[in-house]
Amino acid sequence: MSALARYPLLSPRPAGSLPASTRNDNLLVQDAAGETYVLRRYRRNPSSERMEFQLRLQQHLFRHGLPTSRVIETDGGKRFVCSGDGFWALFTFVPGTEYDFQSEGQVRQAATWLARFHVGCEGFRGAEAAGETIPDVRRWWLEGEAELVGLEAMFRDDGVDAELSYLRRWRSRLIRKWPLAALDALPRAWVHGDYHGRNVLFADDRLVGMFDFDVVHRGFRTEDVAMALFTFGRPHRHSRRIRPGTALAFLDEYVSRVGLTKLERRALPMMASLVQARTAARYAVRLRDGEDIVRAFRAHVGRMRSLPSQVASLAGRVPADRGADDHRNPDPSAAPI
Secondary structure, three states, rough: OHHHHOOOOOOOOEEEEOOOOOOEEEEEEEOOOOOEEEEEEEEOOOOOOHHHHHHHHHHHHHHOOOOOOEEEEOOOOOOOOOOOOOEEEEEEEEOOOOOOOOHHHHHHHHHHHHHHHHHHHOOOOOOOOOOOOOOOOOOHHHHHHHHHHHHHHHHHHHHOOHHHHHHHHHHHHHHHHOHHHHHHHEEEEOOOOOOOOEEEEEEEEEEEOOOOOOOOOOEEEHHHHHHHHHHOOOOOOOOOOOOHHHHHHHHHHHHHHOOHHHHHHHHHHHHHHHHOOOOHHHHHHHHOOOHHHHHHHHHHHHHHHHHHHHHHHHHOOOOOOOOOOOOOOOOOOHHOO
């Protein structure tokens, strides 16, 4: 209530919580006019610099037509509130339903809006507030040995020696087959970093909400594409299997709007494994929230092993003339904003 008192709402009151990630607290709020809002306490990234970056980015996207919540500023024109129990931000509430794994229309909408996110974010001018829990795939080239040592120390007595050994072999192959210069030749973008069916909302087959910019970072757009082929292509949330037809529908829709270079298509199988690799710092966040990090570690390594071959069978089936190397945007609605 002390946080709500800083906002220009008339007699606001808590109205429940949202079944969202445990990384942050998401509370529903209603005011005397019957309007509904979401009050979020940020626990995943408890940094004022990171908060400012994320909320400025979200404001930019909202102003330029991306379907996301409007950030409500405080009476003093601030984007968030810092109180004794954390950082708080207030947003408009967007009604909708989670992703339906059986809907090809929703798959294509998810691809459409990921493409528009990548293009639209290029108009955003802001310094990223990075951190050790923010994904950075280049870390596995630059600090890979230190990351492996950190994981070995964290999981030493947890019966996952086979998984730890696999990670060492994986990293050795990675830097041998993909020199850092080849990675850095991939087109860069603002990367959502956590694009899956619980971070978007739909009304029938229309995507009406995109959320959770906690790990947005400057990276390579193939990070998001490779992850989305899995998160939207699987038959259900607990599967490691990609349905080729569903994933190809996503890939076809994305490529039709922004294209993929030949190098990007070649990189997709590698990236499918790379985006599943987690550092000790990220597992520490899960541990803080009471999660079973050994189970999560096994799941991530299992995906790293199974996804590259599945994605490799897809990448070569994208029509070459739909993945031109000149970065043209055939869809006017995907023009930079």
